[in-house]
Amino acid sequence: MAATALGRRGPAVPSSSRGGRRRANLRALLYLSPWLAGFAIFFVYPLLSTVYFSFQRYDMFTLEPVGLLNYRYLLHDDAAWTALRNTLWLVVVMVPLRVLFGLGVAQLITKVKAGAGVLRTIFYLPSLVPLVAGTLGFVYLLNPGTGPVQAVLDAVGLPSPDWFGDPAWSKWGLTILGLWSVGDLMVIFLAALLDVPRQLYEAAAIDGANAWHQFTRITLPIIRPVLMFATVTGVIQTLQYFTQAMVAARVASGATDSAGSVFVPGYPDQSTLTFPEWLFHQGFRDYAMGYACVLALVLFAISMVFTLILLRQFRGFAEEEA
Amino acid sequence: MKRLPALSAAVGLALLTACTAGTENSAPSVPAGSANHDPVTIEFWHGFSADNELKAFDDTLAGFKQKYPWITVKATKAVQDDQILQAVRGGNPPDVALSFTTDSVAEFCKAGIFQDLNPYLAASKIDPATLFPPVIAEYTQYQGKRCVMPMLADAYGLYYNKKLMKGSQPPKTLSELAGLAKKLTVKDDKGDIEVAGFVPTSQMYENAPIHTGVMVGAKWTNPDGTSAIGSDPQWKKLMTWQKELADWYGYDKLEKFRKSFGDEWSADNPFNKGKVAMAIDGEWRNAMLASDAPGVDYGTAPLPVADDQQDRYGAGFITGTVIGIPRGARHQEAAWDLVEYLTTDTDALVKLSNAIRNVPSTLPALRSPDLDKDPNFQTFLDIFANPNSSTLPANVNSVFNQQTMQEAQIQWESGRATDLDALLADVDKKINDKLKLTAGG
Numbered sequence: 001m002a003a004t005a006l007g008r009r010g011p012a013v014p015s016s017s018r019g020g021r022r023r024a025n026l027r028a029l030l031y032l033s034p035w036l037a038g039f040a041i042f043f044v045y046p047l048l049s050t051v052y053f054s055f056q057r058y059d060m061f062t063l064e065p066v067g068l069l070n071y072r073y074l075l076h077d078d079a080a081w082t083a084l085r086n087t088l089w090l091v092v093v094m095v096p097l098r099v100l101f102g103l104g105v106a107q108l109i110t111k112v113k114a115g116a117g118v119l120r121t122i123f124y125l126p127s128l129v130p131l132v133a134g135t136l137g138f139v140y141l142l143n144p145g146t147g148p149v150q151a152v153l154d155a156v157g158l159p160s161p162d163w164f165g166d167p168a169w170s171k172w173g174l175t176i177l178g179l180w181s182v183g184d185l186m187v188i189f190l191a192a193l194l195d196v197p198r199q200l201y202e203a204a205a206i207d208g209a210n211a212w213h214q215f216t217r218i219t220l221p222i223i224r225p226v227l228m229f230a231t232v233t234g235v236i237q238t239l240q241y242f243t244q245a246m247v248a249a250r251v252a253s254g255a256t257d258s259a260g261s262v263f264v265p266g267y268p269d270q271s272t273l274t275f276p277e278w279l280f281h282q283g284f285r286d287y288a289m290g291y292a293c294v295l296a297l298v299l300f301a302i303s304m305v306f307t308l309i310l311l312r313q314f315r316g317f318a319e320e321e322a
Numbered sequence: 323m324k325r326l327p328a329l330s331a332a333v334g335l336a337l338l339t340a341c342t343a344g345t346e347n348s349a350p351s352v353p354a355g356s357a358n359h360d361p362v363t364i365e366f367w368h369g370f371s372a373d374n375e376l377k378a379f380d381d382t383l384a385g386f387k388q389k390y391p392w393i394t395v396k397a398t399k400a401v402q403d404d405q406i407l408q409a410v411r412g413g414n415p416p417d418v419a420l421s422f423t424t425d426s427v428a429e430f431c432k433a434g435i436f437q438d439l440n441p442y443l444a445a446s447k448i449d450p451a452t453l454f455p456p457v458i459a460e461y462t463q464y465q466g467k468r469c470v471m472p473m474l475a476d477a478y479g480l481y482y483n484k485k486l487m488k489g490s491q492p493p494k495t496l497s498e499l500a501g502l503a504k505k506l507t508v509k510d511d512k513g514d515i516e517v518a519g520f521v522p523t524s525q526m527y528e529n530a531p532i533h534t535g536v537m538v539g540a541k542w543t544n545p546d547g548t549s550a551i552g553s554d555p556q557w558k559k560l561m562t563w564q565k566e567l568a569d570w571y572g573y574d575k576l577e578k579f580r581k582s583f584g585d586e587w588s589a590d591n592p593f594n595k596g597k598v599a600m601a602i603d604g605e606w607r608n609a610m611l612a613s614d615a616p617g618v619d620y621g622t623a624p625l626p627v628a629d630d631q632q633d634r635y636g637a638g639f640i641t642g643t644v645i646g647i648p649r650g651a652r653h654q655e656a657a658w659d660l661v662e663y664l665t666t667d668t669d670a671l672v673k674l675s676n677a678i679r680n681v682p683s684t685l686p687a688l689r690s691p692d693l694d695k696d697p698n699f700q701t702f703l704d705i706f707a708n709p710n711s712s713t714l715p716a717n718v719n720s721v722f723n724q725q726t727m728q729e730a731q732i733q734w735e736s737g738r739a740t741d742l743d744a745l746l747a748d749v750d751k752k753i754n755d756k757l758k759l760t761a762g763g
Contacts, residue, residue: 025427060411061433073759078752090445165577197600231484256526262530263722269733284404286722287429288760 047300054293060283070291080295082270083278084302085170090241090274091306094175095234100226102185107215109186110193120190127183138177139164162285164252167271174244174272185230193219194228232310239303242280245272275299362656365410365416367401369643372587374613376675377491382670386663406648410435415648418659420473424461424641427717431464436646438467439669442658446664453684456707457640457713464716471665474680475642477605477705478533480626484619486517486599492623492637496537496555496560499600499626500567506599507571513573515579520600522567523576524731527586528602531727532714534560536639538628542714542723547761549753551727552746559628561734561742568735589614605702609679622701624708637710642683664706693710718761719753726752 018201029036054071057064074080104125111115126134142163144150151161200218207215246265249272255263265281266273268270279299283292370379377625383395401419409415419436423700427744429437443450449467452457458472459739480490505518510516520597524531535542540556543549551557568576583597587610587647593601594615602625611618624636645664647657661662663670676694681702687693688703695703705711717723728748733739 004560032388048561059429059433059760060407061435069759073755076755120413143581144578145580162574162577162581165581252581254583256525262532262721262728264725264729264732268736269738286719286756289757291759 012283015074023177031301050296050300052289054297056290058293059287060094062287066290070294071093073291074294074298079266079270079273080275083266083273083275084298086273086295087241087275088267089171090174090239091235094178095170095231095238097175097273098178098182098185099230100180102182102230103189103227105186106189106193107219116286120187120299123186124183130179131243132247134161134181135177135244136179136251138173139248142173151277164272165250165268167269170248170252170268170271174248177248181307185234186224189223196222219271228310228314232307232314235306236303237309239299240276241274242276245274246277290311332498333505336723341371357436358655359392362653363393363396364418364653364656364660366395366397366418367406367422368397368399368420369401370541371400376607377676378674381677382428382664382674384467385667385670385673386660389663389667390656390659392569393659395660410648410650411719413650416648417647417651417653418645419648420643420645421470422643424644424714425720427461427470427534427644428439428720431467431469431716432471434649436469436648437654438469438653439471439646439658439661440468442662443468446658446662448662453666455683455688456643457512457711460715461641461713462644462716463521467699470644470646470752472642472683473645473663473664474671474675474678475640475683475706476701477681477711478528478602478604478607478625478639479620479701479705480600480623481593481603482600482621483593483596483622485596486596486651492600493626495626495629495632496563497629500563503600504570509575513572513575515575516616517596518571518576518579518598521576521598522564522569522571523573523580523649523735525730526580527591528604530724531731532641532724533602533639534564534625536637536712537625539631539634539637539710539712541719546588547687547717547757549723549750549757551753552743552750556628557746558742561731564731565735569737573736574597581652591615594618595621603698606679608647608696608698608702609677620698622698624701625704634710636704636708637712638705640706640707640711640713643680645653719756722756723753724755729740 055065055067057066068070109123112119141147141149144160144162144165145231150160159168163169163176165218196219201214204214204218249265249267250263253264253267256265265277275295276299279292279295282295283289328704368379370376379397383397386395387393398416403421404479405425406415406419407425408420416569431438452469454462455470455475457568458475459468462470462472480492487502488506490502490505493502499520500522503522505576506517506519507515508517519528523529524534535557536538538556538560539559541550541554571579583592584595591614593596593603593607596618608622611620625638626635627637632640640726645661647654647661665671666684668684668690671682671684671690672690672692675682675687677698682690682693688707714720714724726749730745732738734742
C-alpha cells in the first residue's frame with residue numbers, strides 16, 4: 001500500500017522542500033493576486049450576478065423570482081433572433097471585407113514609390129474619428145434628401161438607394177462605414193508586410209514566380225498570425241457592435257430624444273438591430289433587466305464559441321509553424 | 323478542502339446580497355410641517371434647454387426663492403430620464419426631478435423610483451381631483467400611487483400655413499385632410515416634392531401613433547392591460563388612410579422629402595420654412611414660431627377626425643411635463659415645497675405658461691384672467707378642455723408598445739408589409755408577451 005501510495009504521489013519529498021514549495025506557491029499567488037482580484041470582481045461576480053438575475057423579474061429596483069420565464073420569452077422574441085441574425089451577418093460579411101480591404105490598402109501602400117507617408121496618414125485618419133461623429137457624417141453623406149452622394153448620382157443620372165432607410169441596404173451602409181475606418185487594420189498589416197524579407201521575393205522572382213504566387217506563397221504564410229489576430233479581434237468587436245448601428249438608425253429615422261418622439265431601434269424594420277443593442281434596450285429602456293441578463297448570457301456563449309473556434313485554428317497554425 | 327465550497331457559497335451569497343441591496347423599497351417619510359426654516363440647498367434636475375425656456379424657468383425659480391427665502395435651488399438643465407434613473411440607482415439622486423415624457427410614469431411608481439406623493443398631498447390638504455383636470459390623473463399615477471405631479475400640460479392640434487392654404491379652411495375630417503393635402507402639394511418635373519400639403523407617414527415629427535390615434539379614437543389597451551390594437555378597427559381605418567395618402571405621394575418620394583428637413587426643434591423646421599402646409603404639433607410650437615419664424619402667417623385647429631366621427635371634432639392628444647421627488651432625496655421637506663409651488667401655484671403656472679406657451683395644468687390657472695389667450699393658443703386650451711381628448715394611460719411597457727406599433731406602421735406605409743390584419747395581430751402578440759414578461763399580466 002505504501003509503495004502504491006508513494007507511486008501515486010511520486011517520490012518522497014523532504015519536509016523542508018515541501019515547505020519551500022508551499023512558500024513558492026504562496027508567493028506566486030501573491031503576485032497573481034491583483035489579477036485574481038480583478039478577475040473575481042470584474043468577471044466572476046458579474047457573471048454569477050447575471051445568471052442570478054436571469055431567473056428574476058428585475059427592473060433594476062425590484063426583484064421577483066420568475067423561474068424560466070425570461071428564457072421562455074427568448075424563444076419567441078422575434079426581435080432577439082433578428083438582432084442575432086444581423087450581428088452574425090456583420091461578422092460573416094463585414095469582418096472579412098474589412099480584413100481584405102485593410103490588407104489590400106496596406107499592400108498598395110507598400111508598392112507606392114512616392115507619397116506613401118501621406119497615403120498612410122490619409123487612410124489611417126478615419127479610424128481616429130469618434131464613432132458617433134463618423135456615423136453622423138456617413139448618414140449625412142448618404143442621405144437621399146440632402147446628401148452630396150445623392151446629388152452626384154442624380155447629376156450623372158444614376159439611381160441611389162436610401163442607404164440607411166431601406167432594410168435591403170442599411171447593413172451595407174454600415175459595412176461601407178466599417179471599410180472607411182479600416183485604418184487600424186491597415187497599419188497592422190502594413191507593419192507585417194514591411195517585415196517580410198525582401199530576399200524571398202527576389203529569389204521567387206528569379207525562380208519565375210509571378211506576383212500572385214509571391215503573394216500566396218510568401219506574403220500570406222508570413223503574415224498569417226497578423227491576419228488571425230485581425231480576424232479574432234474583428235469578430236469579438238463585431239459581436240459587440242452597437243454605437244454605429246444605434247446612431248445610424250436614430251439619425252436616419254429622424255427620431256429625437258423628446259417626448260412623443262418614438263425611436264424604433266434597428267430602423268428600418270430592425271435591419272440594423274444588433275444583439276448588444278437589443279440587450280441594452282431591454283435592460284435600460286424597457287426595464288426588463290432580468291431578460292437582458294438572458295440575452296447577455298447568450299451573447300457570452302456565442303462569443304465563447306467563436307473565440308474557441310478561432311483559438312483552435314490559431315493553435316493548429318502555431319503547431320504547424322513549430 | 324471541504325471549507326472551499328462553503329466559503330465560495332458564502333462569498334457568492336454575500337455578493338448577491340450586496341448586488342440586490344439597492345432593491346429594497348423604502349416608504350417616504352412625510353414631513354411634519356414647514357416649521358423648519360433653516361437654510362437649505364436642494365438639487366433640481368430638469369429637461370429644459372432652449373434659451374427662452376431656461377429664462378422663463380429661471381424667473382419661475384426666482385419667484386419660488388421669494389416665497390421660500392431659506393431654500394436655494396441648484397438647477398441642472400437638459401437632464402433626461404436615463405440620468406435620473408442612474409442617479410437614483412446610484413444612491414445620489416436630486417431632491418426634485420422633472421421629466422418631459424410620461425412614458426416612464428408607471429415604472430417610476432411601480433418600482434418606487436419616485437416617491438408616492440399622496441401622503442404629501444394629504445399633509446398639504448391638496449385635493450388633486452378638484453385641482454387638476456381629470457385626464458391628468460391618467461398619466462400621473464399608476465395603480466393608486468401618484469408618484470409625480472403635472473407641471474404644465476401639452477395638447478396636440480393642427481397647424482396650417484395660411485399663405486399655402488390659399489384661402490382653404492382647415493380640414494375637419496380625414497377625407498378633407500387628404501383632399502386638401504393633394505390640392506396643396508407642389509411637385510417638380512421629376513415628381514419630387516417641393517411643398518407637401520400634409521406628410522401622412524408616422525415618422526413625420528409629431529405623427530407618432532399616440533398623437534394620430536386620437537383622430538380616429540383608437541384604443542391601445544383593454545381594461546386588463548392586454549393590447550386592443552388588433553381588435554380595434556379604428557387603427558386599421560387610420561393606417562389604411564395613411565397608406566393611401568402615402569401611396570399618392572409615392573413612399574420613396576415622401577421619404578426623400580422628409581429626409582431633407584432640418585431639426586424639428588430648430589428654426590429649420592419645414593413648417594417654419596413653408597415646405598409643409600399642414601402639420602400636427604403641440605401647443606409649444608406657437609412660442610417657437612414667434613421666436614424662430616415670426617413672419618409665418620399661420621393658424622391652428624383641432625385635429626381632423628374620422629369621417630364617421632365628426633361629433634368628436636375638437637379632441638386631441640394630451641400629455642404633459644411631470645415632476646416628483648426621487649427615492650433617496652435628501653431634503654424631502656424642501657423638495658415638496660418646490661414641487662408644490664411648481665405644480666399648484668396659480669401665478670407661477672400662468673407666468674410660465676405665458677412665457678413658453680404650454681397649457682397650464684391646474685383648473686385655477688386655466689381660468690386665470692392673467693393667462694394670455696390669443697386665438698392660436700386658445701385652440702389648444704379648447705382641445706385640453708374637450709371631453710373627447712385623451713392621453714396614453716400610464717403603462718409599464720409604454721415605450722415598448724409605442725415602438726412596436728410604430729414599427730408596424732413603418733412596415734405598412736412603406737409597403738414592406740401587405741397584410742394589415744396579420745401585422746396588427748402580430749403587434750398584439752408582441753405587446754401581450756411583453757406584458758407577461760414585465761408585469762406578469
